[in-house]
Amino acid sequence: METKSTFRRLLGYAYRYKLTYLILGITMIVGVSLDLVIAWYLNQITNAAVGANSSAWPFLIGAGAVILVFTVINGYVDIYFKTRVSSKIRNDIRLGTLEKLLCLPAEYYRKNHSGELLSRLTSDNQAIGQACSETLITLIRNPLLALLSFIYLLTLNWKLALICIFIGPVTMLIGGLFGKMLRRNSNELQNAIAEMTSRIQEIIGSSFVFKSFGLEGKLLQIFRGKSNEVSRVEIHGGKIVASVTGAATGIGILAFIVTFITGGYFVARGDMAVGGLIAFIQLMNHLTWPFTGLASLWGDLQQAIGAADRIFKVLDEKAEYHSIPESLESKPGFQSMELRQITFGYDRDRPVLHEISLTVEAGRTIAIVGPSGGGKSTLFGLLLGLSRPQQGEIFMNGREVRDMELHELRNYFSVVPQENCLYSGTIRDNIADGKRGATEEEIIRAAADANAIEFIRQLPEGLETEVGEGGSNLSVGQRQRIAIARALLRNAPVLLLDEATSSLDNESERLVQEALSRLKSERTVIVIAHRLSTIRQADQIFVMDQGRVIDQGTHEELMASGGLYEKLHHGLAV
Numbered sequence: 001m002e003t004k005s006t007f008r009r010l011l012g013y014a015y016r017y018k019l020t021y022l023i024l025g026i027t028m029i030v031g032v033s034l035d036l037v038i039a040w041y042l043n044q045i046t047n048a049a050v051g052a053n054s055s056a057w058p059f060l061i062g063a064g065a066v067i068l069v070f071t072v073i074n075g076y077v078d079i080y081f082k083t084r085v086s087s088k089i090r091n092d093i094r095l096g097t098l099e100k101l102l103c104l105p106a107e108y109y110r111k112n113h114s115g116e117l118l119s120r121l122t123s124d125n126q127a128i129g130q131a132c133s134e135t136l137i138t139l140i141r142n143p144l145l146a147l148l149s150f151i152y153l154l155t156l157n158w159k160l161a162l163i164c165i166f167i168g169p170v171t172m173l174i175g176g177l178f179g180k181m182l183r184r185n186s187n188e189l190q191n192a193i194a195e196m197t198s199r200i201q202e203i204i205g206s207s208f209v210f211k212s213f214g215l216e217g218k219l220l221q222i223f224r225g226k227s228n229e230v231s232r233v234e235i236h237g238g239k240i241v242a243s244v245t246g247a248a249t250g251i252g253i254l255a256f257i258v259t260f261i262t263g264g265y266f267v268a269r270g271d272m273a274v275g276g277l278i279a280f281i282q283l284m285n286h287l288t289w290p291f292t293g294l295a296s297l298w299g300d301l302q303q304a305i306g307a308a309d310r311i312f313k314v315l316d317e318k319a320e321y322h323s324i325p326e327s328l329e330s331k332p333g334f335q336s337m338e339l340r341q342i343t344f345g346y347d348r349d350r351p352v353l354h355e356i357s358l359t360v361e362a363g364r365t366i367a368i369v370g371p372s373g374g375g376k377s378t379l380f381g382l383l384l385g386l387s388r389p390q391q392g393e394i395f396m397n398g399r400e401v402r403d404m405e406l407h408e409l410r411n412y413f414s415v416v417p418q419e420n421c422l423y424s425g426t427i428r429d430n431i432a433d434g435k436r437g438a439t440e441e442e443i444i445r446a447a448a449d450a451n452a453i454e455f456i457r458q459l460p461e462g463l464e465t466e467v468g469e470g471g472s473n474l475s476v477g478q479r480q481r482i483a484i485a486r487a488l489l490r491n492a493p494v495l496l497l498d499e500a501t502s503s504l505d506n507e508s509e510r511l512v513q514e515a516l517s518r519l520k521s522e523r524t525v526i527v528i529a530h531r532l533s534t535i536r537q538a539d540q541i542f543v544m545d546q547g548r549v550i551d552q553g554t555h556e557e558l559m560a561s562g563g564l565y566e567k568l569h570h571g572l573a574v
């Protein structure tokens with residue numbers, strides 16, 4: 001992406017807060033004026049001291065007090081509004097980024113590292129906030145201050161002023177030179193941090209496994225590699241910043257020495273008053289620092305543009321839908337769903353489903369069974385429109401689903417996934433996710449039908465119990481029953497049930513199965529069955545192997561045919 005257009009886009013966010021920027025424009029002008037006034041003040045006070053002009057003191061004290069008051073008030077207003085605008089812009093971009101992420105297709109999540117996506121919302125977002133306030137304002141303020149200081153310098157001693165002007169172009173050259181290096185370093189650092197963050201997420205979420213398998217040493221070793229890489233890139237960045245700062249400081253001091261030596265010479269010759277020299281040195285600071293500071297500011301801006309590039313890349317991704325939908329409403333009126341010759345691969349040239357055809361009629365229970373990796377979950381993804389088939393068509397009530405809004409399609413389904421994904425919040429929140437505006441009575445009834453109400457009542461906080469990250473405060477069986485309650489409340493006509501493979505104890509299993517049979521009644525059910533015992537009653541069973549439907553029929557028919565189903569039944573007998 002072009003730096004210019006990225007910058008223009010960033011300005012678009014800033015434009016929303018034009019009033020705040022107007023205030024910051026005023027504080028900037030007042031700040032610049034105060035810097036010049038202080039040089040003038042030093043000039044006055046030194047000349048009064050050298051000329052033994054004691055009558056000037058009341059005026060000088062008064063002027064000092066005014067300068068002090070203005071400086072304090074202006075400083076407060078300036079910092080407050082800079083923080084405010086930076087925070088607001090960061091918030092806008094953060095919300096926009098998450099909104100976009102929520103609208104992106106499942107494929108995007110498959111292809112992008114979660115740590116990278118996390119960095120878009122954290123460190124990249126932070127870098128942009130800084131750029132839109134302090135960096136942006138300073139980039140305008142510094143050249144303005146330098147220009148006005150130079151004009152003032154000309155009035156003090158034009159010859160000296162012209163001698164000192166060489167600094168500007170030299171420092172700008174340095175800024176330009178190092179800016180590109182800083183930006184490259186920033187990109188490299190972001191990638192390294194993203195990889196490290198992903199690792200942290202993975203490690204933190206797996207304490208049960210790494211502790212039971214004694215993987216601490218291995219994980220630390222892997223993490224050390226990622227962490228060392230971050231450190232290496234940071235140190236390299238430090239080298240670049242140190243070079244910029246060193247060069248800039250050198251130029252600043254050179255300018256100072258030249259001014260002092262030349263100015264001192266002018267004073268000695270009587271061409272300049274001592275107060276003038278003092279004011280000159282003060283103004284030289286304003287002339288050199290804006291330029292020397294420009295180098296590192298430029299670096300900051302480059303880093304922010306790098307961060308903005310990455311964020312805008314997410315914002316420009318093709319979304320599944322253009323705005324966050326209202327929470328899904330179940331849609332009555334399901335008649336049938338038909339898959340015709342569906343072929344699909346996560347990589348286009350490596351299909352994992354081959355020419356799948358099946359029909360699901362209203363009110364029937366369809367079971368999909370088969371060995372692991374056969375494509376059962378992938379098929380669910382296609383039904384829900386999470387992936388699009390590369391060949392073939394899917395019809396819902398006779399309508400091609402390509403012609404339907406994704407929300408409309410998904411409104412036909414209630415899903416109980418294998419991993420019973422709950423969100424941080426209370427049990428009530430999680431059940432209520434099934435239906436917008438669910439009443440207390442409906443929530444309790446759903447919990448009761450899901451065989452969850454008893455354990456909920458035994459919890460000290462009842463429905464208000466926090467489930468923890470991903471439901472980690474609850475047992476697997478309890479999580480499943482909450483997920484079933486959520487699906488019951490949703491009350492969509494088609495239930496997609498991916499049976500959990502995790503084995504529950506007998507009592508828990510009984511409670512879950514009982515809850516599921518309530519959920520299944522009066523609905524169309526498509527179930528991925530891991531326990532063949534639970535699907536004997538299914539109207540139609542599809543046996544999938546290596547992405548193909550290799551057999552179909554009722555339990556009895558499939559047992560009689562002596563194919564894979566019969567083998568699974570005897571061999572796995574789950």
Ligand SMILES: Nc1ncnc2c1ncn2[C@@H]1O[C@H](COP(=O)(O)OP(=O)(O)OP(=O)(O)O)[C@@H](O)[C@H]1O
Binds near residue numbers: 346372373377
């Ligand atoms: N996100 C993905 N990217 C690439 N390939 C994938 C992805 N998810 C699954 N696959 C592949 O697709 C094939 C079918 O996987 P799928 O998860 O649909 O099988 P399954 O029958 O549901 O297995 P299980 O019973 O173990 O859950 C497998 O070969 C798997 O490796």
